[in-house]
Amino acid sequence: MSFSLPAELHAHSTPFYFYDLALLEQTLTALQQAAQPRGFHVHYALKANVNLPVLERIRQHGLGADCVSGGEVQRALDAGFSPQDVVFAGVGKSDAELNLALAADIWCFNVESVEELVVLNELAGAQNRKARVALRVNPNVDAHTHHYITTGLEANKFGISLVDLPSVVAQLPSLPNLELVGLHAHIGSQITDLRVFGELSDKLNELQNWLEEQGYSLPHLNVGGGLGIDYQAPDQNPVPDFDTYFRTFEQHLVRRPGQRVHMELGRAVVAQCGSLISRVLFVKRSQQTQFAILDAGMTELIRPALYGSHHHIQNLSSQGAVQPYDVVGPICESSDRFGQEVLLPETKRGDLIALRSAGAYGEVMSSHYNLREKAPAYYAHA
Numbered sequence: 001m002s003f004s005l006p007a008e009l010h011a012h013s014t015p016f017y018f019y020d021l022a023l024l025e026q027t028l029t030a031l032q033q034a035a036q037p038r039g040f041h042v043h044y045a046l047k048a049n050v051n052l053p054v055l056e057r058i059r060q061h062g063l064g065a066d067c068v069s070g071g072e073v074q075r076a077l078d079a080g081f082s083p084q085d086v087v088f089a090g091v092g093k094s095d096a097e098l099n100l101a102l103a104a105d106i107w108c109f110n111v112e113s114v115e116e117l118v119v120l121n122e123l124a125g126a127q128n129r130k131a132r133v134a135l136r137v138n139p140n141v142d143a144h145t146h147h148y149i150t151t152g153l154e155a156n157k158f159g160i161s162l163v164d165l166p167s168v169v170a171q172l173p174s175l176p177n178l179e180l181v182g183l184h185a186h187i188g189s190q191i192t193d194l195r196v197f198g199e200l201s202d203k204l205n206e207l208q209n210w211l212e213e214q215g216y217s218l219p220h221l222n223v224g225g226g227l228g229i230d231y232q233a234p235d236q237n238p239v240p241d242f243d244t245y246f247r248t249f250e251q252h253l254v255r256r257p258g259q260r261v262h263m264e265l266g267r268a269v270v271a272q273c274g275s276l277i278s279r280v281l282f283v284k285r286s287q288q289t290q291f292a293i294l295d296a297g298m299t300e301l302i303r304p305a306l307y308g309s310h311h312h313i314q315n316l317s318s319q320g321a322v323q324p325y326d327v328v329g330p331i332c333e334s335s336d337r338f339g340q341e342v343l344l345p346e347t348k349r350g351d352l353i354a355l356r357s358a359g360a361y362g363e364v365m366s367s368h369y370n371l372r373e374k375a376p377a378y379y380a381h382a
């Protein structure tokens with residue numbers, strides 16, 4: 001499969017995001033074919049992309065919604081997700097956000113500290129409700145990914161540490177407006193060594209046994225998200241290896257009869273269907289380097305500047321001889337660079353450039369820095 005931009009978009013002003021909804025459909029079909037026969041349920045992590053046409057497709061394929069802010073809870077509801085399919089996670093939820101989710105009667109709150117349990121108990125009581133909670137534990141499993149996006153190690157701010165878990169569980173009987181329904185863990189993002197999910201499952205099995213000894217049976221287990229995608233070769237691997245991912249959990253997790261197991265995938269669902277489309281403003285040559293200066297920058301796609309991430313870069317306008325370019329944006333930061341010595345066909349002012357695999361954590365992380373306007377989004381419909 002090779003990338004092409006619909007002809008009518010070639011004349012549009014740039015930069016813009018382009019989403020291939022046919023690829024999104026293909027991805028969702030593959031995901032459900034791997035998850036459903038194994039009895040797994042996927043909640044899509046809205047943090048990766050919150051555009052309504054994207055959410056609509058995801059909902060139509062039967063996924064639930066994993067939200068990390070009041071704004072995302074509201075967006076999921078606006079996009080038609082049933083409150084029963086909405087989970088609210090996050091290490092710092094404000095009272096207003098908790099109240100919004102309580103009033104909507106969402107399925108479950110993933111709670112990350114005893115302090116949060118106490119506040120949620122109070123707020124639920126004030127609304128005359130009982131809140132369903134899953135305890136997010138920090139399982140101390142190394143996801144072997146970029147250190148900025150590792151979340152399951154002791155040093156990370158996320159989750160309840162295993163050392164503190166007994167004291168947190170001991171407080172549950174004094175919190176009458178909460179009902180413990182599950183355990184939650186999320187160890188990181190862009191995970192490509194899938195064996196770590198086996199390690200995570202082993203830890204969750206132990207914790208589940210321990211909780212049962214304390215008298216808690218769990219109708220719900222949430223193993224988080226994190227499945228990585230192929231940023232190097234999006235055309236060769238447009239759909240992630242969902243089969244291996246779900247098989248790993250199938251082989252390792254000891255599930256209880258009737259228990260619902262959730263995964264909360266973001267990147268793997270939406271990354272490959274989105275591209276940032278930009279135009280070359282100038283090709284500037286210095287003694288050592290030639291710079292292709294784009295009209296998109298870190299304000300539209302911050303991942304390379306923030307994590308040193310690789311996004312495949314394609315010149316959609318040229319067939320010329322290949323040369324190395326430093327591909328940079330117009331922003332007043334040296335980190336505003338999409339790639340160094342990128343081999344592109346001879347590139348000139350006006351050429352259209354695609355930055356691939358930008359559907360996840362692209363548009364949602366854009367900013368107005370330098371008073372830039374938000375790039376619009378266009379869709380090719382399935």
Ligand SMILES: Cc1ncc(COP(=O)(O)O)c(C=O)c1O
Nearest residue numbers: 045186189190225226265266267
């Ligand atoms: C708690 C939680 N769940 C789910 C996700 C989604 O992760 P990913 O996009 O890697 O699947 C994240 C982001 O890393 C997260 O922090």
Ligand SMILES: N[C@@H](CCCC[NH3+])C(=O)O
Nearest residue numbers: 047149189190303360361
């Ligand atoms: N935003 C990150 C991942 C963090 C995911 C949220 N916990 C990325 O672009 O890769």
